[in-house]
Amino acid sequence: MAEPVKSSPSLNLWPIGNCQVSALVDEQGSFVWGCVPRVDGDPVFCALLNGDSQDVGVWRFELEGQVRSSQEYIRNTPNLVTRLEAEDGSVVEVLDFCPRFERDGRMYRPVAFTRIVRPIAGNPRIRVVLKPMTGYGASTVETTNGTNHIRYLTGRQALRLSTDAPVGYILEGRTFRIEDDTHFFLGPDEPFSGNLREEVRHMEQMTRKYWQLWVRGLHTPLEWQDEVIRCAITLKLCQHEETGAIVAALTTSIPEAPGSQRNWDYRYCWLRDSYYTVQALNRLGALDVLEKYLGYLRNIVDQAKGGQIQPLYSVMGEGELDETTAGWLAGYRGMGPVRVGNAAYKQVQYDCFGQIVLPTVHGFFDRRMLREADVRDFENLEEVGEMAWRMHDQPDAGLWEFRTRQEVHTYSVVMNWAACDRLANVAAHLGLEDRHQYWRERADAIRDKIEAEAWVENGDGGHYKASFESDYLDASLLQLVELRYIQPDDPRFVATFEQIERDLRRGEHMLRYAAEDDFGTPETAFNVCTFWLIEALQMVGRKEEARDLFEAMLGHTTPSGLLSEDLDFESGELWGNFPQTYSLVGVINCAGLLSRNWNTIR
Numbered sequence: 001m002a003e004p005v006k007s008s009p010s011l012n013l014w015p016i017g018n019c020q021v022s023a024l025v026d027e028q029g030s031f032v033w034g035c036v037p038r039v040d041g042d043p044v045f046c047a048l049l050n051g052d053s054q055d056v057g058v059w060r061f062e063l064e065g066q067v068r069s070s071q072e073y074i075r076n077t078p079n080l081v082t083r084l085e086a087e088d089g090s091v092v093e094v095l096d097f098c099p100r101f102e103r104d105g106r107m108y109r110p111v112a113f114t115r116i117v118r119p120i121a122g123n124p125r126i127r128v129v130l131k132p133m134t135g136y137g138a139s140t141v142e143t144t145n146g147t148n149h150i151r152y153l154t155g156r157q158a159l160r161l162s163t164d165a166p167v168g169y170i171l172e173g174r175t176f177r178i179e180d181d182t183h184f185f186l187g188p189d190e191p192f193s194g195n196l197r198e199e200v201r202h203m204e205q206m207t208r209k210y211w212q213l214w215v216r217g218l219h220t221p222l223e224w225q226d227e228v229i230r231c232a233i234t235l236k237l238c239q240h241e242e243t244g245a246i247v248a249a250l251t252t253s254i255p256e257a258p259g260s261q262r263n264w265d266y267r268y269c270w271l272r273d274s275y276y277t278v279q280a281l282n283r284l285g286a287l288d289v290l291e292k293y294l295g296y297l298r299n300i301v302d303q304a305k306g307g308q309i310q311p312l313y314s315v316m317g318e319g320e321l322d323e324t325t326a327g328w329l330a331g332y333r334g335m336g337p338v339r340v341g342n343a344a345y346k347q348v349q350y351d352c353f354g355q356i357v358l359p360t361v362h363g364f365f366d367r368r369m370l371r372e373a374d375v376r377d378f379e380n381l382e383e384v385g386e387m388a389w390r391m392h393d394q395p396d397a398g399l400w401e402f403r404t405r406q407e408v409h410t411y412s413v414v415m416n417w418a419a420c421d422r423l424a425n426v427a428a429h430l431g432l433e434d435r436h437q438y439w440r441e442r443a444d445a446i447r448d449k450i451e452a453e454a455w456v457e458n459g460d461g462g463h464y465k466a467s468f469e470s471d472y473l474d475a476s477l478l479q480l481v482e483l484r485y486i487q488p489d490d491p492r493f494v495a496t497f498e499q500i501e502r503d504l505r506r507g508e509h510m511l512r513y514a515a516e517d518d519f520g521t522p523e524t525a526f527n528v529c530t531f532w533l534i535e536a537l538q539m540v541g542r543k544e545e546a547r548d549l550f551e552a553m554l555g556h557t558t559p560s561g562l563l564s565e566d567l568d569f570e571s572g573e574l575w576g577n578f579p580q581t582y583s584l585v586g587v588i589n590c591a592g593l594l595s596r597n598w599n600t601i602r
Contacts, residue, residue, distance in 0.1 A: 009048050009333055011574045014071060014080050014560040015234055015250060018100035018109040018207075019241035022250050024048065024578070027559075028069050029082030029094045030060035037111045037157050038240055039247050040267040040315055044132035044141075044154050049253060049338050051330025056140050057133040059186075061117055063092055064125040064175055071559065077211035078233050079204065083120070090122030092178055101206035109241065111157070112187030114200055117165075119178045127175040128165065130186075136326035136340060145171060148196075151189060161185070162192035219285040221595030227554060228591050230561040231584040232284055235277055238581050240315035243299075244292030245269035246277050247315060249565070249577035253331060253338040256566045256576045257523035263331065265342045266565075266577040268321060269296070270312040272399060273581050275355035276528075280585040282359075283592055287368055294363055294371075297356055298380070306383050309356070311349040311401070312342065321345040347397040348406075353388035354415030354483075357381060361422045364429055378426055378435075385423045385439065392416035392446050393453075398467070399476055400512055407467035410454040411476040417446040418483050447485075461495035466513065473500050474513035475529035478536050488539035497536050505533065508552045509569040524566040524575055527553070531586025538593055550590050563587070 009032070013024040023034035023045060032054075034045035043049075046057035065086035073080055079097040095116040100109045117126065134141050134154050144151045150161045150170065161170075162185045169176045183200045185192060192199070211233065220228050239246045252265035278290045299317055300309065310319055323343040331338050360381055363373035398409035424439035453468040466474040477496055480486045486493045504511045509525035510533045530553055537546035556572055557563055563583035565576025 008052075008054075011254070011564050011578050012558050012560075013048075013562075013578060014073070015237055015562070015579060016078050016080050016096050016098055016113075017237040017250075018098035018112075019237060019239055020109040021098060021111050021113070022237055023096075023098070023113055024250065025071075025080055025082070025096055027071065028060060028066075029071070029084060029096070030058050031113070032058060033251060034113065035267070036154065036159065038242075038315060039238075039250060042134060042136060042155060044134065044152075044159070046133055046137045046329060048251070049326075049329045049332055050137060051334040053330065055129065056131045057137055059113075059115075059130045059132070061092070061094055061115075062127040062129060062175075063090065064127070065090070073230070073560070074208060075212070076215040076229060076233075077208050078237060079208055079211070084124075086122065086124065088122060090124035091120040092124045092126065093118045093120055095204065097204055097207050099203040099207050101203070101210045103206075107241065110187050111159075112185060114186075114203060115184040116200060116204065117178055117182045117184070119180070123177060125175050125177050127173060128170045128184075129173070130161065130170060132159065136338070137329040138326075143171065149192070152186075158189040159186055160189045160192075162187075162196055164196055214286075214288075217285065219283075221592045222598050222601065223595040224554070224587075224591040227557075227561055228284070228588050231587045232281060232286060234562055234579050235281060235581055235584055235588075236286070236289055238277070238579070239289055239292060240269075241292060243315055243317065244294070244296035245313070245315035245317070246274040246289070246293055246581065248273040248312075248582070249580050251577045252340065253336070254564065254575065254577045255332060255335050257568070258333075258575070259335055260523060261337070263335070263337055263339055264344075264577070265321075265323070265339045266580075268312045268314055268342055268345075271297075271300075271309070271352045271355045272311065272349070275359055276585045277581045278359045280588040282362060284588065287366070290359065290362065291370060294360060297360060301356065301380060301384060306387070308348070309352050309384070309387065310345050311347060311352050312345055319345060343403075344397075344401045347401060347403075348391075348394075349399065349401070349412065350388070350391045350394060350396045351399055351409075351412040351415035353384050353391070354417075354419040356384050357388070357419040357422050361426055364426050375430060375432075378423075378430060378432070381426075382423065382435070385419050385442075388416040388419035389442050389446075393449055393468075395469075400474070407469045408453070409467050409476075410450065410464055411466075411474075411479065413446065413450055413454070413468075414480060414483055414485050417443055417450065417485065420446060421484075450485075455492065460499055462492065463496040463499045464492065472513065472515050473503050475500060475504055475510055475526070475532055476512070478529075478532040481539060482535070488536070494540060497540060501533070501536075504529070506569040508549055509567060523568075525569045527563050527565060527567055527580065528582035528586045530567075531583070531590050534586075534590050535593055538590075543594075546590075547594055550594055553590075554587070557587075 032048040035041040063084040082094040249266035253263040256262035323341040325337040329338040395406040420443035427435035510529040512526040562579040564574040564578040565580040
């Protein structure tokens, strides 16, 4: 008899979620990561970061005699089907989803995970392993139970499993035969209302309908539609809908490279990452994400009261994100530390002002918005512009968040130029000629400073430097075109791009920078930088090369069609937190840029 299949941790993960909670499901259909009551909460499922200890912090169904598994999402949804097959021909399918649909005039998105196990062939026997943990993996939880439920005492907010499976078998870890669809609803600690079987099936149907209708409203490119749709759904899963915040990734402490100690908690809202996320989704017409996020931004600006704006906040807008470690978790493949919180909140990163202004400006021009921005919104946004002007030439930690040095980073200065430039555009749109002139003069002054301080002549035609003080290159300089600071055929950009490609490109991939930083020399490529490279290749006319490189990057996606933050440019293995919003944005943007037009088939 074959032993139960247990996966060692990998990033071949399938996210499910409902914009309140999410779970990452591994190749065997196991929940190996999931936090409650929201994305930055306690990971009750934490086997992903528990080294070789894979029997706790997990929820899986072990099919007796299992020999293989396969997975796919239900079309245009995050609802996942895992097929488990045994050596005797027995087969079960596990359907996983988190409920999300409109009910009683509001969105129903409970702190709940729902699973349906269906017998497909033979006489399948399964064992349910449901071992949530508490205190960031410090201990397994105690239980109480009734006839048809089990309560898991996961701290202040207990979880209740309502099921039509035999509760005793689950508690005692016994294997039992599955002869009919069996339902599991792990959610709020309250009696399940209604008929479990009928209600869970109704939830799945309504959740499926919600997502498929949402996808139907997207304006996708002609080519690579499936890839774009999957990335768009996953980006939406990274939004905490209650506040509108968008997290950088769903995980913490997946190393950027093996044993590198570059393990960071990404379950927070970086203004920079969120700017790129809403920019990409805007191109697809997903205005619901933008509208929610703009509400979050308005609260952040109100809270700052004209003072310093941090680079990141919690999904609830909390500013203090003290960084600690969960020493009892071994880490991804045993590569700790597992960090909770992120000390980058203490840093000054002055690009954040531009990343507030740029998405907010959209609301002044887009007539589809439910809430149109007006003169009062412009006046509030001017406060951010004043900060951008005041700090535009001051040293900061930069977008790569150097922890031990500060310089005047060119990317940050260009973002502050963009803030003033866009405010001038809005003022002109609103007919405020004096404010238009005011912000145009400031934008021009910042441009003059960039040209004087960031440009350096050399034997290769000169280039923009990554900082005013140091003559080195980083991939963020490729964003000068995206930010409309410079045209792609400008000799200064062409020369800069040629030298960036020469210094930072590694085969089909791109480093963010090659210089040694706080943790040594970077060992992996930064996936979004590779997408920036692809965009630059397209814009300078190397179109076939851009397409080939894009197809190569799509070949590195997980079976779920997603990417993490980093990639080993020699082995092709993914590293870093997952799924990474930056990387998914790269897929969407490049697909839109490279795709044939819909008019070619009409």
